[in-house]
Each structure stands twice: as C-alpha cells, then as structure tokens.
Amino acid sequence: MMLHPAVLLTISLAAAIVSPTLCGGVAAFAPGGSSSATTTTARPRGDGRHGVIVDHRRHDVVDNPRRLRPRTSTAAAAAGAGEVPDEDEDDPTRVVNPYADPNYPDLEFVNYDDPEYSADRSEYSDGSDDVIIDNVDATLAEIEAMREDRRKRNDEYQFETYHASVLRGGERSLGEWTVFQTDTFMGRGARLLRDPKAQGVPRLVRRDGILKVVSRGSKVIVDPEASWRVDGERIVHEERLATHDDFPALMMMIDDDDYDYDDDSDNDGSSRKSEDAAHVEGSRCWPDELSSLDFRGPGGNMCVGKAYTTCDATPLSSSSSTTTREHEERQRHEGPFREMRAELGVQENGMRFRVKLDYALLEEEEDDDDASVVPPPLHLRTLTVCRETLDGYWPRPSDNESSSSGGGAGGARDGGEGRSGGGVRRTDHQEEITRALFGPPGAPGGLYDPPPLGSEERAISNYMLLDFEGGATLLLPHRLDQHGEEEGEEDGGGRGEDASSPSSSQLGWVTSLDWTPGRIRYQVDRKVLGGTKLKGLRTLELSEVQGEDADRWRPKDGGSNMRQ
Structure with a gap:
C-alpha cells in the first residue's frame, strides 16, 4: 500500500x-x-x-x-x-x-x-503552593481523625471486655491473699543477712496468716451526656476484708465484737485487722476511676484472652504550674515514679490466679543528691498472691461450712448449686479447685516460654523466679531502673552489664506468669517500656497450650518476643 x-x-x-x-x-x-x-x-x-x-x-x-x-x-x-x-x-x-x-x-x-x-x-491544583500545603494538611488531619476513631473503638472494646469478662459485670470474687514482704525495706541490717553470693537479690518474708478478701468491680456513669458513651463511664473497684456475713462458719462460732485474726498487736497498739485492711486498701493496682482512655498503652491496662493486667503509679514530683489536661495525663503515665503497683492475672474454669506487685523508692536513694539528676530505681516492696473462685464459694471447703438451716454465704445460694457432704457445702469441681490453687508449687518444667531479659548480668541483677502453690511460676523484676541512656547508662543498662548490650530503656521490663488451671496451660507476659515510661505497656502476650502436650511444644528459641 x-x-x-x-x-x-x-x-x-x-x-x-x-x-x-x-x-x-x-x-x-x-x-x-x-x-x-x-x-x-x-x-x-x-x-x-x-x-x-x-x-x-x-x-x-x-x-x-x-x-x-x-x-x-x-x-x-x-x-x-x-x-x-x-x-x-x-x-x-x-x-x-x-x-x-x-x-x-x-x-x-x-x-x-x-x-x-x-x-x-x-x-490537580491551580499552581499555588499554599493550596497544595492546605490540601496536604487537610488530608493528614483526616488520616489522624480516622486513626483516633480506631483508637477510641479499641479503648471501648478493652473497657467493655474488662468489665464483662474479668469483673463479670460486677459479680463478687472470694479469695485468699498471701502477702510476701522483701527485706529491702527492713533496714540495712536485714539486707546484710542475705546470701553472700546473692547480695543484690532480696529475700521474701511471708507474713503470718491469710487474708480473706471479697473483690468486685462495677460501672458508674459520670457524664450521661457524653458524645462517646464510654467517655462518660468509669469502672470502680472494691476490695475489702471479709466480714462474718461472708463466712457461715464464723457466724456459728464467734461474735463480731470478739472477731480478730490474732490476739497480738504491733508495737503502736493497732490491731492486726487494721494492718491487714490497710494492706488491702494500699495494694490497689488501678486508678480510683478507671476510664476507657486508661486502656491505651501508656496507662498500662489491657486484657487479652483469659489474661489481663492493670497498673497505677504515683509520680516522684507533682509540683507544676501547668494544669492542662494533656499535661496531667502525661504526668500520670510518665515517670519517674515514687511508687508503682501492677497486677497480672489469669482466670479460667471458675478460678482466678493473680499477683500484685508493689514497687517503691528507698528513702536513702530518694534523699540522695543525685536523685534530682538521675531518677533512683524502684524496688519490690511487697508481693501478694491472690487465689480466688468466681462462683460465689470460697476456695477452701472449710470456709463454706454452713448451719443446718442453710444460712450464710455458702449455704444460702438459690438453686442448690453445691452439694452437701458432712455439713460442708462444696462446688461440683472442688477437687479441681484445690489442685489448681493449692497443689504442688511451680509450673511443670519451669516457665514454659522464658522471655528475653537481656544479658545474663542484667537478668541476675534485676530479676527473680518464684514458684507458688497451685502449679504457678512467676518471673518478675525486683528492681526497675527509671533512667535512660541520656542520663548516664554507661554500663549498658543496669548494674554489671556489658557496654555492648542493649540498655534497660531499650529492652524494657517483663513480668511472666505461668499457670495451669485445667486442661489448658497459660503463660502471660506483661512487657513494658524502659526509662521513665516503664508504666506504659509495650505488649501483653498470652500463650495457650494443652497441659499434657506442653513439653512437646515447648519453645526452643532461647527466648524471643512474639511476632505479629
């Protein structure tokens, strides 16, 4: 062509x-x-x-x-x-x-x-740079609004899940508390009695007696006109020593006026009951009014599966001329802190096993001249182990004994959910409860999946591993540094560490609880940030494995963080 x-x-x-x-x-x-x-x-x-x-x-x-x-x-x-x-x-x-x-x-x-x-x-524009910048700013604002909406929805989910699953909508939990004190706060003389090979590791001293405690939590409405419903709601916790009304056996044996745990008193004449009540009141691990915003990372509160954690802290210095809400929130969640209390728990099969960790500053370290430059570390003051049942019965059968008329907390339950045996009311799975809460100490084979702790020197200087009755094992830090790299971590992040190892502010801190309440074995790891942000959660990780197959599937990676 x-x-x-x-x-x-x-x-x-x-x-x-x-x-x-x-x-x-x-x-x-x-x-x-x-x-x-x-x-x-x-x-x-x-x-x-x-x-x-x-x-x-x-x-x-x-x-x-x-x-x-x-x-x-x-x-x-x-x-x-x-x-x-x-x-x-x-x-x-x-x-x-x-x-x-x-x-x-x-x-x-x-x-x-x-x-x-x-x-x-x-x-796509008229050529004006100002218009383009305005468009970019508007787009970024829309993206941030979408992210904030997702964060608020996650806050709502955590808030509602904690109230419905952990607190069970306000139902009572009956339990026994075992309190351990460290010799760190018993004076220099007590610390000199430590093992010479473990001078940096505190000794735990178990307090006499068991605390019988009733716990519950409920919602309250503080702002019925809130645009976002949960913004106007709060969760209020209640923990108190049990009274005679909670014990059918005590109601039959003694009068309320004569009741006391022991006849002894401390040096200042206050009764043991007052001392125990003060410990229960002072061991709360949450704000007075827990809001949905507290379930964000900096607040240290979260629940995942059958596990949960809560936290509260007291700032080291509260003097400030700035009183904005943003500043108050930052000060409440960012250290350094004078005191910090954290709780970690697992509940399943009508039972709950939780630990309360109470950290505080040593007076001699707080008064040190360098404390204003480098924040002093927090030390473990008390450790409380709480063994609870969630079905309205006490964990031990003897505490559920009732009169022949069926009066009392254990015998007056409508529907006859328990069965009578020798005048003692027991739940249908009392043997399982006894084994899971008061059985041999320690998790089988030790901690199922040990988390990474940094160098060996850091682990020895800051952590301790404990076994408790009920087949539970707890890994926890007994010493928490509150300073970061910029404040002079020349040794790499802790006492006796290699300079090439990551610092404490980089590694953060972890508390692990391993417990098998039934067929499933649980391990929950509470991993927090380092430095002055040690209240803030990095992750809350939960491992679940068949108890019988735990050794077969035990991780062999030497300790590593979970990956998403």
Missing part, C-alpha cells in the same frame, strides 16, 4: 510532538520509487518557549531505511553512511537518555534524577 508523502509527513510530526524522546532524532521516508524524500528534524526550541522546531529538507533517499529509534551517540557515527545528521548532534550539552529503548521509540522515559526536572501540577 502506497501513502502520499504528505500523509507520511503528518504522521512523523504527530510522533515527534507526542514523544519528546524523538526530539532531535532523524526520520527518513521512502515514499514509493521517488528519487528524493522529505526529511523532518524535530528538536526542542531554544528560545525557552514550549513546542518543537521542524525543518523540512530534501536529500537523497536512503537505500535501506532503518527502524525509527531515539537519537543516540551512535547516530553521528552513522551519519557518514548516508544519514543527514542533526544540526545539534555535536552539541556537548545534549543529554543522552540511557534508558531509551530502540524497540519502543514512542515511550517517554523520565529521568527523575535530573535537577531540572519538575512536575506539572496544573492538573
């Missing part, structure tokens, strides 16, 4: 205008058997205006027309073979595109590394 030369010329011009990569190239045409042809050269304008300059010339026809291709450095060498060179081919400033493909001459290749490259923004 033979085309008129004018048609071919039009096609060539269109290609040159559409594809800038052809600018400066030479296109030869051989229309029919004509002895001469028109050669069109398209090149960029030199006057700074848009468009191309087209030259029309006459020359001899090339015997063997070649494929169209972008102008390259080899074009000049081929000019002597019959091609007419571009008048700009010797220009040393001409940029050669190394990405041009001769097989696809119509494609435009853009060199984004070219300092003279600029994007044409006329398609």
